[in-house]
Amino acid sequence: MSGITSVRNANLQDMVTMLRDQQAAKLDVVAPATALRSRDGAIELSGVDPVFDENGVTVVNGLYTPTKDADATIAAKLGIGLKYLRRLRAERPDLYDANVNGLLHGKAKRTAAGETTVIHPADDRSFLLRLFRGQEGDHGVMRALLSDSYGIIDNLDVLTAVLDGIRQADAEVEIRSCDLTESSMHCKVYSPGVAALAPHFLGGYRNPFANPDLEAQRREVAAEIDGVRRLAASEGEGYEAGDEPVVFAGFRFSNSEIGDGAVTIKPELFVKICRNGLTLPLLGLRKMHQGVKMEHGSVTWSRDTQNKHLAVITAQTRDAVGEWLSPQFLTARIEEIEQQAGAPVSEADKTIKVVGKRLGFSETEREGVLSHFIAGGKLTAGGIANAITSYSQTVPDADRADALDDLALSAMALVK
Template structure:
């Protein structure tokens, strides 16, 4: 059985176990183009160096099943349209091979570059997994190391936090950190808003106006757990396959529904780019790893000190309130304009409209909450995090209409 690649809404313990398994199967090779090819739309490495570890000598030549992320890198490096390459993989593996091998071997002049190929070894004699084809200048900070270093930075900052869930995709790792004891009231930002996960089912005569009226009546007093409170927190994100950088992004969590508001303009990030790598199996020096992880630890500690305090949360709430209060007079066209501007699909647009009506807050702030709550319904973690990150832009677009 091959290494598991993805998980959604996992616990920290489950994520760490997955990353440890992946770390044990990791194989990084800087390979000249002449040693790379495909057969039956599978990556074939031939003529690469062996890997020497304390466990013995392991051949790196072999067959590896590409992921979508690998095809993205392959298409970018060889100048092949990625949608075309994916279509060939699905329907014409013979043409997939002809295109890839042709550009690697038969182009004039022939390809002479070397690439960093990131793989997982297979098990039981089966093929491995080809995860990424990257520049040989790509400096890697692995997910497991990032996670441990970041948690160490949080620990050193001396603030108690909870892990609100973890996602791992072929492209990225996400870890949501929340500090429930660090909070601020947001009665104006959440005025009239109620969780779309409970209450009356929209339909059977439940117009946005009736929902808003019901929400207003119910908001005369706050039940336990329904207070208009936002918690401090942030999201750790990293990519091992060139799909982004190590990032720490502040994230405010709405108590009554779990919506997350990510403040992307305040994010801290570190680009994965280093010196050119020599050909052969990549063995990162301890000094290189130490310096990279010290930076992750320091940034995580800084993020805790900067983001996990009530003053930061209160300042962001005050910044949002005036725009969030702008009324939305026609819901469907407003949601359509937001969806078009942010490239949401038709299904995502319909879900956002449904959540806007359920939320009962007929303002630009209600559009923001609808986007961030709709993000929680998406199975694909990359798409879900991208939608959540667009929440504040959705607010701005709705407020301008």
């Protein structure tokens, strides 16, 4: 199942194909705690009616292997420490079963008189289980254990709604890359026709990814930045081809299908030459996955309900694109950033260590950012922001990479 749950830097068509494959494999079931049992580290469903849909009849009862993100939702719902639960999965699946089953079903004992005494009551809640069907007798995959009032908004629907909002805004954009993880989808969009100079932020910055492949990418974007180059020359500030401090207007959108967040749309400043993306999360939009309590059994949303959710996302995208992909918005954001970008960094190792600790970077992340900072050659606060957004491109976990890009501006602001 991992082949259709994760991908990094996919193009739009590949992403659509993967999401359609996922849609065909999905099962959404609301079941009481009494219908769930852990067996050898897998979650067993019983007493749930079969699902009838366009794929035919699917028997829901059976075993589902939780993903690492599903374990996180199990831990959260049952009040088990996540590190402890994951250690049990790896080392003591028998104790994993005992912990999960004990909290789901409680504990009772029979007295000498033959009566049953409840020591710990069973969990009386119902849950939404987001699943993938098993294939050819294999276990299915458990993606999440969620509240039975969780509002389902799927990745393919979000992608479709955002693209519709872009169409309604009549914006010239390119989808530059898409990422898919077990928990989230991330897509990055930019407008090749909306660009501006950022000399204090990018002037003197060297591309840390300099190599023949990236040189070919430079040649591909030459036509797009000709207009900005001419503007720079007219102002007496010429730049060598490939070294122009040019930033493009863009935005990102993301979604989680398993409770790790919301539908999020946020503006981004995109440096295409090195593919750095500086996000502006404080200006972004979020739509939480809020729904109503659902009945037991398989979940089938009405088209009317889905359309209402998606219409909001489409309208928000249309309005955001109209604002964020404008020369005025881009110029204003660059002016704000350049006020802080020039602060000098004299002790790179010490500064990045302090900044990294403040922002929760791991030791590996701090070392990676430092190496990109040195390679970039710009010893300023703006250089640290660029180092974070270039390092993030090397991080395999797309969710963490997106979080790092969100922290780049905060890191720049911490440099005094």
